[in-house]
Amino acid sequence: QQMERLIAASEAVLREDIERLQLLMQEFEAELAALGARVDNLEGRVAFLEDHQFSTTTKLNGEVIMALANAFGDNRANNGFGDGFRDEATGDNVDDNTVFAYRARLNFDTSFNGRDRLRTRLQAGNVPNLGSATGTDSARLGFDGDSEGDVFIETLHYRTPLGERFILHIAAAGTAFDNIADTKNPYFESSGAGALSRFARRNPAVYRTGEAAIGLNWEIAEQFSVDVAYLAGSGSNSPQERGGVFNGEYLAIGQFNWDPNENIGIAVTYGYGYQTPDDVNLSGSTSSAKARNPFEDAGAQAHRFGLQATWRIAERFNIAGWAGGVLADAQSGQFQDEGSALIWNAAINFSVLDLLREGSHLGFAFGVPPTTSYRTPDSTTYFLEALYKYPLTENISITPGAYVIINPNENDGNDTIIVGTIRTTFRF
Numbered sequence: 001q002q003m004e005r006l007i008a009a010s011e012a013v014l015r016e017d018i019e020r021l022q023l024l025m026q027e028f029e030a031e032l033a034a035l036g037a038r039v040d041n042l043e044g045r046v047a048f049l050e051d052h053q054f055s056t057t058t059k060l061n062g063e064v065i066m067a068l069a070n071a072f073g074d075n076r077a078n079n080g081f082g083d084g085f086r087d088e089a090t091g092d093n094v095d096d097n098t099v100f101a102y103r104a105r106l107n108f109d110t111s112f113n114g115r116d117r118l119r120t121r122l123q124a125g126n127v128p129n130l131g132s133a134t135g136t137d138s139a140r141l142g143f144d145g146d147s148e149g150d151v152f153i154e155t156l157h158y159r160t161p162l163g164e165r166f167i168l169h170i171a172a173a174g175t176a177f178d179n180i181a182d183t184k185n186p187y188f189e190s191s192g193a194g195a196l197s198r199f200a201r202r203n204p205a206v207y208r209t210g211e212a213a214i215g216l217n218w219e220i221a222e223q224f225s226v227d228v229a230y231l232a233g234s235g236s237n238s239p240q241e242r243g244g245v246f247n248g249e250y251l252a253i254g255q256f257n258w259d260p261n262e263n264i265g266i267a268v269t270y271g272y273g274y275q276t277p278d279d280v281n282l283s284g285s286t287s288s289a290k291a292r293n294p295f296e297d298a299g300a301q302a303h304r305f306g307l308q309a310t311w312r313i314a315e316r317f318n319i320a321g322w323a324g325g326v327l328a329d330a331q332s333g334q335f336q337d338e339g340s341a342l343i344w345n346a347a348i349n350f351s352v353l354d355l356l357r358e359g360s361h362l363g364f365a366f367g368v369p370p371t372t373s374y375r376t377p378d379s380t381t382y383f384l385e386a387l388y389k390y391p392l393t394e395n396i397s398i399t400p401g402a403y404v405i406i407n408p409n410e411n412d413g414n415d416t417i418i419v420g421t422i423r424t425t426f427r428f
Helices: 002-009 015-027 029-052 130-134
Strands: 058-072 099-110 117-127 152-162 166-173 212-219 224-232 250-261 264-275 300-314 317-330 341-353 361-371 382-391 396-406 417-427
Touching (some): 015 029, 058 117, 058 130, 130 417, 361 396
Antiparallel strands (some): 117 152, 166 212, 250 264, 264 300, 317 341, 396 417
């Protein structure tokens, strides 16, 4: 109709052109009518979405994990040390019933200018802590946590760019240094798609401390960047003694990154902090009670060191690993003058990508969980893990695997512990 009005209003159009256009309109009359109907339908659908959209600033995404898991071993590991040290297992049986458990997360990602992000994460789950069942934290799953059916705010984290080279992070809950800095462990770091165990996900010496945080990423040049953060512990919201942001648990930490190309990444990390007597955890809950807190009821100041690296050797092969150490001193009690405790750990992992199906991941990890010779003779704990993540669809994957702890809790009198699991992950 619009074309007909334009033709009628024009005195310079030749009759032959008018007739040709009329023939074309008649020939494609059905197609033009269908196109008009589609445009009208599309306008209606856009109007409906605008009226019923969740939010103009917030996007919703989520992840659900369902897992079968079982721990195997003759006797529960002895976790004693110091005056109560024994070099044999406890004699109590490992709790070896098969469990079926879940963890659900909903992320509400809000942007106020298109470049920033406020993440509010709700979480619920009933995945058991297998450290209790086996006697060693090295047996813990990488996605454990039991909220007893309650939904809670697990993460509250805001990040925004400052100019072209800086990103500012402010977090009130659920934030450790790995939420600010790159762990250089790309195929094992994720709890839903990476390692099955807690230990193999990231270096526990530097990445498993904190609750509230302020941090900054600085891109110095194309290959070099720096991450810094100040993190407070779980008592950051308490005005009581040994609480708050500056008088309770804290960690000041920095990381220098060198990424010479898209296939290689190297990071060096150093931090210094304090943990209150009730919250000393120098192992990131990945090893023995002795590595977690060698000072029993005393607070601890600690230097934390980490070296992490990843190398994409070929299109389908990656190798990554780390070495970490914590040099800690008791701040009160009988161990204050007994010298420093060194807690060290190391790990390496191999990934074979797109095996049998695009998006799959065959992974192997080997390492030494946090260990220390402070106060009692020790042997070395060895850790091995194997997994295969198979994507069923774009949004669903299944990951069977197992990990083995030899000489749990740095005690060669303890029996070997094995944990097997099948993790199914749904993402939307």
